[in-house]
Amino acid sequence: MTVTPQSVAAAASVPAAPLLSAEGLEVSFPARRGDAARARAVDGVDLDIRPGEIVALVGESGCGKTTLARSLLGLVPPTAGRVTFAGRPLDYSSRALKAYRKRVQLVLQDPSGSLNPRHTVYDAVAEGLRIHAYAGDEHEAVSTALARAGLRPPERFFLRYPHELSGGQRQRVVIAGALVLEPELIVADEPVASLDASVRGEILALLLRLRAELGLSALVVTHDLGLAWNIADRVAVMYLGRIIETGAVEDVLSSPQHPYTQALLSVLPEAPGDPVVLTGEPPDPSRIPPGCRFHARCHILANGEADRAGVATACRTTDLPLLNGSGASQVACHWAASR
Structure with missing residues (x-):
């Protein structure tokens, strides 16, 4: 096959296959007692996330963002539709979900609630390695994850407890706990909502650096369009269970x-x-x-x-x-x- 400048340009213009996809995804729950109707928290959503892409999912509280994120993580099985990862439909067996969650990690909103107050930073970050029976050097993996999350030198934090850390440091520990398994995608649910304004920029810069260095993809769930503007490549606006506007972040937020x-x-x-x-x-x-x-x-x-x-x-x-x-x-x- 002859490689020409035109063929190279054509190949570069073809978008990468999605890493994670939702196709016609629906999640419903029983409504109030005595009501035959079901609450449609997610009511028909198509969403692709490509390798190395950061997508912001935005909307008011109660619009279905977190339920959609939990369904993409395999925590809430869909009522209809499907989730695919790396081109394969998500398997909801215990063994398959365990393997999937090594590749897709969750970063929660409240680092204080995410961290066990009785566990040291080392144990908090090492927990995922132990759940997945990591066969490598645990000490090295924990050190690398903490350093990548901006806690340097990592050994200085090993024996600290969450109450001894600032809010920004706690969030970095949570991010390190997600990074230690070397996932391909993270789902960050309001990752800076509980942090002071002075720390928010540092955490957003960290997420962008991790994307640049590791090729990490991310779905960032937020109600803050300013955050979406600063971090995302693409934005999906959700209302009452559906995505109602989507596109490149500059297009959607500028016009x-x-x-x-x-x-x-x-x-x-x-x-x-x-x-x-x-x-x-x-x-x-x-x-x-x-x-x-x-x-x-x-x-x-x-x-x-x-x-x-x-x-x-x-x-x-x-x-x-x-x-x-x-x-x-x-x-x-x-x-x-x-x-």
């Missing part, structure tokens, strides 16, 4: 198309104009309204813009198709599609 995304961005300190105040709460996930699931709170519908665009009836009555997980810029909004 948001969905009214919900516009409202989330409007409250950032640097946002121009007046903030958009959303009225009411998201609907009950066991009673999802017809039409666009955001229409009851939509300022575009309320101020008459949707009516002037001729889509107000569709907003209230016509459901929107699911967005695919390809990463292309997409929006599920009748008004945005009419513009």
